[in-house]
Amino acid sequence: MGESNLRQYIDDFFDELILYDDYYNGHYYKMLLKTGIDVFLDNENSYTAYEIYRTFFMIYQISHENKSEKHSPNEIKIVKEKNILLDLVKTMKDYEENTGDLIEKQRDHFIHSVNVFLLGLAIYSQNKSYRDKFKQYVLNSPYKKYYRIDGEFSHEEFLYRWGVAALFHDIGYPVEIIGKQLKKFINDGIKSISSSYNADTAIDFKDFNEFNTIVKKDPNFADKYTSVYPEAKFLNLFKPTDIMAHKISTDFKGIDVNQVIKHLDSFVDIMGDSGFIDHGFFSSILVLNSYGYLIQKYAKNNDFFFYPIVDSATAILLHNYYRNVLQKKPFDLKTLHPSQSPLAFLLILCDELQEWNRQPFGVKDKQRSHVNELVINIDDRGMDVEYIVREGAMGLGFSEDKEEFLKTVLSLRSIFKFGLRIITDVSQDNIIRENVHSEAQAPDILLRNVETIAIQIHNQYVETTKQQYEEKLALGEEIDDEFLEKYNNLTTFDELTPQLKIANIRQARSIPNKLDIIGCEIASNDDERDAILRFSKDEILDLAILEHQEWCDEKIGTGWTLGEKDVENLVTPYLVPWDELTEDIQQYDIDPIKNIIPLMDSLGLKVVRTKERLLTFEMHNFYSEYNKSAGHFDDLPSYIKYSNYKQTDFLLRILSELGYDVIDIEDAGETVMSFDEDSIEYLAKREHNEWYKLKVNLGWTYDAVKDDVAKTNPNLVEWDQLDHETKELNRRTFRNLPQLCGNVGLKIVKN
Known part of the structure; x- marks a missing residue:
């Protein structure tokens, strides 16, 4: 699509914007806000994001001070009261950053909200239809x-309403964080006992009505x-849910306000019962x-609350509530039109599209946190969005x-006359490598074995260094x-510093996880599986x-x-990404x-392929018998091998959905010898759809001719559009799956 235009679009917005206080009172508020945005776009992080929050909510701070009042140049007026709105922002930021390690797939919402805000400004500036x-x-x-x-109508009206909606749309996320923490804690604990447990949790408000109340200071509010x-x-217009219910019934004709009130009043209980x-x-x-x-406290015009603020707050409610509730029975609303609720329309759009540079909290390798770039083109005809994945995966x-x-x-x-187009440009093997790394589930090594391996790792290092010398x-x-310093400092394991001992222990602990990523595991020498004599170049890389990422973490x-x-002061030049290291x-x-x-x-053990990975080979070989173009597994590119590993892992998961487990052939349990045709159809369809999504996300497209270089494939269609022969080939795999499992020492059992 070309170079991203986001910065230019935001420049366009500010070129057309005149702030009331700048125009009439000689301030430079627009300049301050634009400066913060420019710095953020140069370096997206929580510090620069907070500058945007702070500037926006200070421009529109509600206090006893008349911010429009112009004082003499030498007069400095001190306001000691706190900014309640900024306090909310700080709370969200602190909760999110400090609890991210406790939640799976927890992603940034603090920087995300700023990017949502900026994307909305870009769409507003470039699309006249939306502005109108x-x-x-x-x-x-x-x-x-x-x-x-x-x-004349000023674009500041949009800036204000949109700023409140976008910057505050995730301000309640700490509530969800707490709920996810509770659910993860309970389920992680009981799942460690048995996978058959399936507990659900939810937060219960002792008195939701107390939270759902605006403090009454002015009875005539x-x-x-x-x-x-x-x-x-x-x-009750001191009750937020009643206010928003009325707003919804006003904006969406035919909606009964009492029906919405009833649902919102019971929504906390509905969430609790449904586990979300x-x-x-x-x-x-x-x-x-x-x-x-x-x-109320500062005697502002109350209309300011009941129109722009309620408009922004209702948009925040609708950004999830519209699709999850109002598009379902009993409301049955159709697609949201921007004339019904312009802010809600834009918030849903921008919230869904904002996927670049989202930091996954809890990921230890912060160098890989910001994984995506954005290329965007917007006008009255359409909107093109391209996500470029350098590291990591979009899903x-x-x-x-x-x-x-x-x-x-x-x-x-x-x-958008021609609609919206979304493209994902992914480096071929990154998405697979990231997912395989993140999902590796190798067993821990007993401590006595960690000790033995750590000592042996050090002894190997000593021997290798001596040989090199x-x-x-x-x-x-x-x-x-x-190198001479390294050679002269060689010593026994016992004489190593605690830092160096930890390094060897960390390497020892990580070996099973590394092996699992490439489909291997440690086995005793009497295991019937063939030992791996060497890793491939791709596997080593x-x-x-x-290993470097883990070393940086350590x-x-x-x-x-x-x-x-400066070793003495714990300073190293090598805490940089892999590509920035020299070959030495x-x-x-x-x-x-x-x-x-x-x-x-040297320890009397060997490295072998896991039986699950052997099943991958077996399935590929079986498929190759009917599709000669598939080639031999060893000849496949690294990223295709990884994708096949992923497909096998996915297959085991969907078998579990139907009540089956794949276990070692020596374990207890009656072997399932066949599946019924309904199960075969279900498994084949799910497997194909997963393959389809994977291919599309790796940049493949449909074409009548298969071309690995151009990344085209005639089977890149939904299951129902596949020809009978290809469907039957997928089904044949599952008809033969029990036998394929048996060939590698596995069996399928009912769980």
Whole structure:
């Protein structure tokens, strides 16, 4: 698609923007906000993101100070009161960062919200159709205090409403974090006893009504609003859910306000019974509680609350609630049109599309946290979004799932004549390597074995270094100071510093995990499986990169920092990504991988293929008998081998869905010799759909001719569109699966 235009689009927005306080009171608020955004775009992190939150909520701070009042140049006015809105932001940030390690697949929402905000500004600036619908929505409202410059509608009205909606849309996420922590804690504990347990958890409010209440400081708070909407007199307008229910019934014709109130009143119980938490629900209430209190306290125009603020808060509610509730019975709403709720439309769109640079909390290798780049093109005709994955993975079928979801929820062609297109550009093997690494589940080694292996790793290192030294002398090579220092410091394991002992222990512990990634495991010499004599170049490279990542984690965790080498003060120049290392330094990570096989041999053990990986080979060979173009497994590219490993793992998971386990043939349990035809159809369809998503996410497309270079395949269609012969080939695999398992020492049993 070309170069990303996001920065230019945001520049366009600010070029057209005039802030009221800048124009009439001589301030430079736009410059301050734009400066913060420019710095954030140069370096996205929590520090620069917080600058945007801070500037925005200080520009629009609600306090007793008249922020528009212009003082003399030498007068400094001190305001000692706290900024309640910024306090909410800090709370979300702290909860998310400090609890990320306790939750699986926990991702950043703090920086994410800033990117949602910026993407919304970009769409607004480039799409006239959306701008017109937003403006008309405001003008059609009874609210007449919207921002104007010289009597004309100002883009600041959008900036303000959208800023509150986007920057606060995940402010209630700590509630979801707590719920996920509880669920993970309970399930991790009981699953460690037996996989047959399946406990569900939810947060229970002792008194939800207390939370769902705006502090009452002005009993006449809603009088003007109810004079415009007489039916609202029968609602409790100090109750956020009643306010939003009325807003929904006003924006969406035909929706019964009492029906929405009833659902929102019971929503906490519904979430508890169903085992999920909608953080948007809590975010919207927090926004209304905060602004409701501030506006009453500081005697602002109450219309300011009941129109722009309620509009923003209701959009926050709707960004999950619309698809999860209002599009289902009894409401049955169709796709959301931007004229019904422009902010909700934009928030759903931007929240779904904002997937670049999202930091997965709990991931130890922070160098791989920001994994994606964005290329974007927006105009009145359409919107193209391309995600470029340098490291890490977006998830299988990401683009198709996103497009399908957005088409189901939003009336996209109401602002984009040609619709929305999402593309994912993934390095071929990265997505597979990342998933294989993250899902490795090798057993722990007994401590006595860790000790033995750690000592042997050190002894190998000593022997290798001595050999290298002798070779350099024999060849007359110059020995640099760094290598000479390493040679002169050789010692026994017992005499190593604690730091170096930890390094060897860490390597020993990680061997089973590394082997699992490439489909291997440690076995005794009497195991019938053939020993692996050497790893492939691709396997060595993958595991060496992982070894370096683990080494970085170890060094950072034990107090080392990046800088010019200073061992005494724990400073090293090698805390950098693998690609930034010289070949000589990379060799320090490659050698431990090459040494795994001789290391195991020296301990009377051997490295063998796991039976699950042997099943991968067996299935591929079986498939090759009917499809000669498949080729031999050993000749496949590394990323295709990894994808086959993933397919086998997926196959074992879908077997579990049907109540089957794949276990060692020697274990207790009656062997399943065949599946019924319904199960075969289910398994074949699920397996094909997983293959389809994987291929698409690796950049493959449909074509009548298979071409591995151009990445085209005639089978890249949904299951129902496959020809009979190809479907039958998929089914044949599952008909023969019990036998294929038996060939590698496995069997299928009912669990």
